Amino acid sequence: MSREEDRYRQELEDIYAARRERFRVLVCIDGSDESYLGLKYASRMGAHRADCDIILLYVRPIDQGLHSGGLQVRVARENMLSWGLELPGIRRLRKGLEVLVGEDELKEEWTAETTTTTVDGDPLGDNKIEYRHPSGRTIVLKLKVAPDAASGILDQYELGPYNLIIIGSGRRGRSRLRATLTPSVSEKVAYHAPCSVLLVRDLVAGQGHLICVDGSDFSKDVVMQEAMIAQRFPDPKLSAVCVAKDDEGVPEAERIVNEIRDMLKSELNFDLRGTYVRVGDPVEQIVDAGKDYSVIVLGDSGKGTMSRILGGGVSTDVMRLAHNSVMIMR
Amino acid sequence: MGLNGLSPKAITQGIDPRAMKTGVRRVVRAGRQLNFYYFWEKRWFFIAMAVGFGMLQLPLPGDLSREGMIVLTMSVVATILFITEPVPLPTVALMIVVGQVILLGLDSTNVAKSLMTDSVLFIMGSLMLAVAVVKQKLDKRIAWLIVRLTGTKTSYICFGISAVSGLLASFIGEHTVAAMMLPVGITLITLTSDDPKAVRNLAAVLLFSISYGCSVAGIGTPSGGARNAIMIGYWKEFFFDPTDPESRKFLIDYVHWMAYAYPLFLVQLPFVTMILLFTFRPEYRNLSRAIVKLRAEVDMQGGLKPGDWIAILIFFLVLAGWITASGEIGMGTVAIFGAVGFLVAGLVKWEDINSGVNWGVVLLYAAAISLGVQMKDTGAAHWVSEHFLDVLKPFGAGEGIGLWAAVSGLTTFVTNTMSNGAAVAVLGPIVLNLATAAQESPIVIGYITAVSSAFAYLTVVGTPACTIVYASGYLKTTDFLKVGWKMCIMSIIVMILGAYFYWPILGT
Numbered sequence: 001m002s003r004e005e006d007r008y009r010q011e012l013e014d015i016y017a018a019r020r021e022r023f024r025v026l027v028c029i030d031g032s033d034e035s036y037l038g039l040k041y042a043s044r045m046g047a048h049r050a051d052c053d054i055i056l057l058y059v060r061p062i063d064q065g066l067h068s069g070g071l072q073v074r075v076a077r078e079n080m081l082s083w084g085l086e087l088p089g090i091r092r093l094r095k096g097l098e099v100l101v102g103e104d105e106l107k108e109e110w111t112a113e114t115t116t117t118t119v120d121g122d123p124l125g126d127n128k129i130e131y132r133h134p135s136g137r138t139i140v141l142k143l144k145v146a147p148d149a150a151s152g153i154l155d156q157y158e159l160g161p162y163n164l165i166i167i168g169s170g171r172r173g174r175s176r177l178r179a180t181l182t183p184s185v186s187e188k189v190a191y192h193a194p195c196s197v198l199l200v201r202d203l204v205a206g207q208g209h210l211i212c213v214d215g216s217d218f219s220k221d222v223v224m225q226e227a228m229i230a231q232r233f234p235d236p237k238l239s240a241v242c243v244a245k246d247d248e249g250v251p252e253a254e255r256i257v258n259e260i261r262d263m264l265k266s267e268l269n270f271d272l273r274g275t276y277v278r279v280g281d282p283v284e285q286i287v288d289a290g291k292d293y294s295v296i297v298l299g300d301s302g303k304g305t306m307s308r309i310l311g312g313g314v315s316t317d318v319m320r321l322a323h324n325s326v327m328i329m330r
Numbered sequence: 331m332g333l334n335g336l337s338p339k340a341i342t343q344g345i346d347p348r349a350m351k352t353g354v355r356r357v358v359r360a361g362r363q364l365n366f367y368y369f370w371e372k373r374w375f376f377i378a379m380a381v382g383f384g385m386l387q388l389p390l391p392g393d394l395s396r397e398g399m400i401v402l403t404m405s406v407v408a409t410i411l412f413i414t415e416p417v418p419l420p421t422v423a424l425m426i427v428v429g430q431v432i433l434l435g436l437d438s439t440n441v442a443k444s445l446m447t448d449s450v451l452f453i454m455g456s457l458m459l460a461v462a463v464v465k466q467k468l469d470k471r472i473a474w475l476i477v478r479l480t481g482t483k484t485s486y487i488c489f490g491i492s493a494v495s496g497l498l499a500s501f502i503g504e505h506t507v508a509a510m511m512l513p514v515g516i517t518l519i520t521l522t523s524d525d526p527k528a529v530r531n532l533a534a535v536l537l538f539s540i541s542y543g544c545s546v547a548g549i550g551t552p553s554g555g556a557r558n559a560i561m562i563g564y565w566k567e568f569f570f571d572p573t574d575p576e577s578r579k580f581l582i583d584y585v586h587w588m589a590y591a592y593p594l595f596l597v598q599l600p601f602v603t604m605i606l607l608f609t610f611r612p613e614y615r616n617l618s619r620a621i622v623k624l625r626a627e628v629d630m631q632g633g634l635k636p637g638d639w640i641a642i643l644i645f646f647l648v649l650a651g652w653i654t655a656s657g658e659i660g661m662g663t664v665a666i667f668g669a670v671g672f673l674v675a676g677l678v679k680w681e682d683i684n685s686g687v688n689w690g691v692v693l694l695y696a697a698a699i700s701l702g703v704q705m706k707d708t709g710a711a712h713w714v715s716e717h718f719l720d721v722l723k724p725f726g727a728g729e730g731i732g733l734w735a736a737v738s739g740l741t742t743f744v745t746n747t748m749s750n751g752a753a754v755a756v757l758g759p760i761v762l763n764l765a766t767a768a769q770e771s772p773i774v775i776g777y778i779t780a781v782s783s784a785f786a787y788l789t790v791v792g793t794p795a796c797t798i799v800y801a802s803g804y805l806k807t808t809d810f811l812k813v814g815w816k817m818c819i820m821s822i823i824v825m826i827l828g829a830y831f832y833w834p835i836l837g838t
Contacts (some may be wrong), residue, residue, distance in 0.1 A: 031803075070457045070691030075464050076509035076798045082467065085520065088803025217654035254796065 013133060015126060019161060022055040023232070024053045026152055026162045028189070031092045034168030038200035039099050041294075042166055045232045054234075055162070056096045059152030060295035073315060090127075093141040100139055101131070109133060162195050165228070169199035179320050190319060190328050198327045203294060208237030209327070210293040212286050212314075215242070215256040222299040222329040223260050227250070227270045239274040240296035241289050243282040253277040283317040285310075290322060297327045345552065345663075365819055382407040386797035391713070398710035400433050404701060405710070409756055412563075414747040420690030423697035430704065444703060445696040448660040449563030449821035453556045453751075454692045455665025460506035461686035462672035466641045473514040474628040475699060482618040488535050489603040491515070492543030496599055499543070499795070500550030500592065507547075508795035511540045516802055517627075521620035526804065531610040533804040534813075538610075542602045542787065542794035549781045550595040551588045552661055553652060555794075556695055557668060557754040559661065560702075563589070563781040564758040566701050569772060582771070583657045589836055590777055594828045601820045609813045637677060644671040691751075698755030705759040715721035729768050734778050736830055737761050738822055746792050750783040757783075787814035787823045 025042045028034045039056065046052030056174045076086060086094075101110065110131045117126040127143040146152030153165065169186040181185055211226050213219045223240070230236040240260050244253040257275040264270040278285040290296035298315040319326045369376065385403040390396060404426060411422045412771050430441045472494060480490035491511065499507040515536040523529045550552040552562055569580035648668035656664055672678045705711040726732045741761075745753040757779055765775035786792025789809055792798045792814075799805065 012557075070459050070688050071464075071503075071505035071794065071798075072686050072688050073798060073801045075461055075686045076512050076801060079469065079509055080462060080513045080516065080802070083517060085513055086518050091803075147499065193415060 003219040022051050022163045026055045026165045028167040029096050030059045034166050034200045037203045050136040057142045059144050060089050061128045089143045091100045095225050149185045166198045196329045200325050203325045207294040209295045210290045211240050211297040213242050226297050237273050237308045241276040243278045243285045282314050287321050294323045295327050300328050300330050372416045376818040378410040388754040394713045398708040401704045401708045404429050412752045420693050423694040426697040426701050441479045444700040448662040449559040450696045451662025452559045457687040459684050461683045462678040464509050466679045469510040470628045475622050482621050484612050488539040491539040492526050492602050495543035496547035499547040500554050504544035504548040504796035507544050508798040518620045521623045532612040534610040535606050535612045541795040545597050545793045546598040549784045550592045556751040557783045560754045561776050584652045605816045609732035612828045637776040702759045711759035713762040714760050717752045739784040741779050742785045745783040745786040746788045787817040
């Protein structure tokens with residue numbers, strides 16, 4: 001038994017090690033326009049590269065038999081399946097696949113493998129279809145059952161790992177208290193996911209990323225990571241902004257952005273499109289400066305629930321207030 | 331800031347800074363071990379427990395016994411948990427059982443006995459029957475029957491779906507019919523257009539025709555829903571005295587219930603279609619394209635097979651048993667007999683029944699009814715109802731039609747926040763005592779409560795049929811609000827008019 005366990009563990013470790021070598025993007029699909037915009041963005045980011053895996057995830061809430069008067073919803077679902085009807089999640093994932101690959105190309109060039117994992121109390125369980133391209137690229141459609149969407153997405157990370165989670169974000173402007181006490185699915189994922197998260201909001205592709213820097217070591221790591229992501233796009237456009245609290249801080253802010261520019265040039269041979277220094281409240285300035293970009297990129301402020309209520313955090317506040325998409329880097 | 335985040339002021343307050351530092355470290359370390367997110371997610375559980383603890387510390391109101399206060403506390407805690415659902419609902423049932431033994435000091439065997447009544451047996455049997463009926467795959471034939479009767483016009487099909495769903499749901503439960511008819515609705519939608527956005531309103535009209543058709547029908551007979559059986563159980567427990575022949579009127583049988591409630595369902599039916607067509611104007615006025623394809627699918631099934639005929643026979647035997655023999659052997663026994671029939675005939679596998687029924691519901695209703703009986707026995711229900719009546723009187727709602735409207739409004743509110751069976755289980759003891767205190771007929775007030783508990787049109791979780799059609803993924807939660815309030819007003823008006831003009835003819 002223990003030998004089998006060891007072998008199984010070794011197999012898992014090998015899989016994880018192989019996955020760490022690849023760029024893996026988890027795109028959460030819920031049928032909204034935002035989620036498909038996010039998928040298109042993921043496609044621009046990696047669809048043409050051999051080291052990229054795109055995983056489309058749809059989370060179905062687990063059946064609540066109590067609300068259906070004691071008859072499990074699975075009975076209704078089974079009946080739907082026997083009619084040859086697809087469940088909502090499958091339909092939405094297929095639409096996502098069409099965004100990534102044309103029907104003819106899929107038939108001719110890709111191979112498919114289907115896996116099903118039994119989940120107690122659900123007729124379908126977790127389902128996975130993995131499409132593989134000879135170049136090494138993979139696209140996975142995953143239909144997952146979980147108590148709620150956020151738990152399902154975070155659980156999926158554990159099966160990963162992933163480099164980036166892309167999720168549609170609801171409306172902007174929720175108060176700090178509400179966002180902390182009753183976080184939406186995208187906010188929960190952004191707070192708790194161990195990897196970087198892109199919250200998609202009115203995403204217009206092709207306008208580049210704006211990264212916010214503050215001179216810390218963590219901020220430098222974030223810039224390096226982001227530059228590597230930006231390089232994946234056909235036409236990488238990355239600008240950096242540093243916000244000084246007052247006029248006295250401007251020279252220091254200028255030094256920081258210049259340092260970042262030089263670091264990217266020397267280590268990655270990557271040119272920044274522009275560097276900016278702004279003066280004022282960091283959140284207001286970043287939200288305003290980021291309006292003209294596709295995505296605002298920030299490092300995670302790493303705050304807990306209490307400190308989010310009391311003091312907020314630049315990244316979480318920008319996430320709430322930004323007009324456009326925000327990427328939280330970890 | 332000083333050592334490890336301590337302010338210099340704290341350090342200079344005469345406490346050994348090193349001890350303080352260690353103490354803070356401990357707290358910080360403990361904080362890392364604790365998962366505060368867990369406490370936040372379960373906050374309503376802890377709030378409910380705190381409310382319960384607080385209530386038990388309060389001095390007893392003059393006319394309420396200690397036991398009454400404990401049962402009242404348990405009811406309040408259970409209600410908070412029913413509404414907020416911080417823990418799986420069957421947990422609440424288990425807590426009620428434990429609470430009755432530990433807090434009330436009742437003998438555990440007596441508590442266990444109080445859990446199983448004919449009503450609970452009936453709920454259990456009906457659920458097993460529901461799974462068995464859905465498994466017979468008669469849905470395509472029913473769908474074809476509907477479209478043969480209605481033709482291809484969208485409005486007629488909607489009425490046909492509501493009417494047939496309703497007629498079936500009134501006997502075999504709304505959840506059964508919703509599960510059977512859901513594929514019919516979705517097939518009609520997908521055969522009309524592959525693009526969900528192009529058939530948004532059509533989808534809403536067709537699916538709501540199923541769910542609301544079933545919901546308004548659930549009141550029609552005792553087998554329409556668990557809440558009806560719960561109310562029948564309460565009438566018997568509270569008012570029937572074997573030594574008093576007068577009290578036999580509280581033994582409500584199947585036919586008696588139908589006489590009161592069935593006409594209310596039939597009157598509501600046309601309004602359902604009207605409200606739906608008025609609220610969501612369907613994109614297609616004619617579904618002939620979808621009907622042709624549906625017909626082709628039904629033709630492929632061929633004629634009725636012997637197994638189908640046996641299933642139909644068992645179903646009608648059960649129905650006949652409920653109508654003619656439920657007074658003598660109990661409705662629960664008839665339902666169980668039906669389940670046995672399906673199993674013996676090999677029409678359904680036990681594994682299907684076992685996985686298709688949520689047994690937690692049976693446990694939940696059993697515990698809720700047991701608590702309801704304790705509410706009556708300890709005088710808690712009487713105490714609450716008297717005080718509630720004092721509140722209603724200044725508004726002219728202390729008697730007659732005002733009281734009916736108040737009870738109906740209260741039930742409609744509660745049933746929209748929790749499952750309708752739980753709503754009747756929680757409210758039943760209070761409103762029946764309210765009827766006695768206000769010198770109204772407990773039968774009329776009981777019917778008003780049971781019927782009003784079907785008016786949970788506003789939320790996805792309100793009625794079983796709504797939950798099931800929502801699982802299709804075609805509806806939004808806001809759709810329920812958009813049309814639900816109109817349905818609530820229509821249903822309350824129909825019921826009050828029925829109670830005022832029709833029920834007196836039956837002699838209450």
